[in-house]
Amino acid sequence: MNKLTMVSAALCLAMGTSVYAAPGGGEQGSTNGQPFKTINERIDILEMELGDAIALINNRLDLIEQEQLEQNARIDFLMTALTALEMRVTTNENHIATLTAIQDLQGQLIDALRTDLTALEIRVAQNENDIAALVLADAAMQALITAIQGEIVTINARIDANDTDISALQQRASELEQQLLIVSAELQTKQARVTGICEPGSSIREIFENGDVTCEPTNAAGVTALNTYRSSGVIETSNNLRSVTDDRYCLSGDRVVGGGHLLAGGQGSVLASYPISDGGWRITGDFNSAGKRTLTTYALCVGASQ
Template sequence: MNKLTMVSAALCLAMGTSVYATPGEGEQGSSNGQPFQTINERIDILEMELGDAIALINNRLNLIEQEQIEQNIKIAFLESSIAALEVRVTTNENDIATLTVIQDLQGQLIDALRTDLTALEIRVAQNENDIAALVLADAAMQALITAIQGEIVTINARIDANDADIAVLQQRADALEQQLAQVNAELQTKQARVTGICAAGSSIREIDANGNVTCEADDANATFETYRSSGTVDVDSSIFLTKTVTNNRSCLSGYRAVGGGHSVNGSLGVGNVRASFPTSDTNWRVIGYFDSAGSRTLTTYVVCTRIMP
């Protein structure tokens, strides 16, 4: 229905309403006896009211048209939105199908993980038992370590004591080396074993370094005398230590040494004699070597003869 049709319908509705609004009025009912004059006045009024109504209707129609345009825009927007939603719904349906497949795979994976979890729980229980055993073993190991540390402290103390003993032994070894050097020097001048003898009526006059003798006829006034000297040897019984002792014996004035010897006695061992030799015409020397603890007596003998004028 267009505007003109709507306005005509509204005019007819207004005129019909005006004509039939005062039924029974006519020529006799008018105040001046002029029925058409009254009708004309009413028509004028109706025309004015009709103009106002038409203007109002036109305004309303304009508003309706504007609202219709806006609704068409909204409808077009909604149709576009619906089309986009249909695309999204289609996409979502595809995604749902994909997610359904993924969910099935995840379910299978979860079942596999549950199986692995059960196996892991069993292994964890076994590991816990192993850990408990290791804790006990660690406690025993700690106790052993503590005991070993105590032993180490004791051993270190013993090592320190041994270091001190080693230092003492080193000093004594140095002294022994000096004594051995002295013995070796004295051994270079030792007297060889006497091998020569003199016939009856003669006596030994000289003994050379090789042990050979020179004889001379006995003198009726010649005399032989034996002299001896002794020295005590003490060796520390707390450690094993060698000790070298030198003992000398000389002839009296007017006598010459023609021989010599030695003897060693003691309750804890006798030791060894390394050298027995004359150091001059009137002196005899004995060098003893002892390598065990105890007290001993080293005796040196010298055989002397009187020097003839």
């Protein structure tokens, strides 16, 4: 391909040199150099056509070379496949030899199995009598099973009736348990009977949950001035926080001598009811479920002069 290009280039160079080597006067009175100009234009056209032809030939040569490369690749692939096929044939021949040996062994095994089959046929014939006896026993067993199934149906009906009674009893037990919880909550909020007494000239200052009292002297008129203050509010508890605390304070300068509480709107219990050091009364409660309730805390106070 390169040689063909060099030959065409040399040919074009020689033709161009012969045309422009001897400039002179024009032919038959024409302008000087006009015929040579026409020839040069023709030569240019020929050079272009020659270049196109050379390019076409070069493209064809490239295509042939590419096809040759592809054929070489196919040949290499076929050679590789042939080698692999030869290896597979060799492997298959080995397998065939192995299978032939296995077939011989299987023939021997079949002969042995035929002998065993004959012995088994003799044993089967001997067992047929036993099977007949077992069939009769099975029929008797089926009859017994049918009778037992009838008994099971009867027992299941009785169990269903018992389940209904049990469900009713469980519902009644649940209702009683709810009533017991309500009664227990009410009992825990109940004030114990007052058992303590105060001597003449004194009055009750504080009543405890167990019924005991604390006494204090009365004034000259025999009366102790008491002021009652209360603090009411809606308390909401969640499943994570059920314990609440509510405080009620006396007026500035007064002192607390007693206190109490009132719970409305739900179940719960009071864990503690006691005075606090800064002149007030504290109620601490615990509720057994989440929800809103109204807790009222009372503080019984006397003036500083009392």
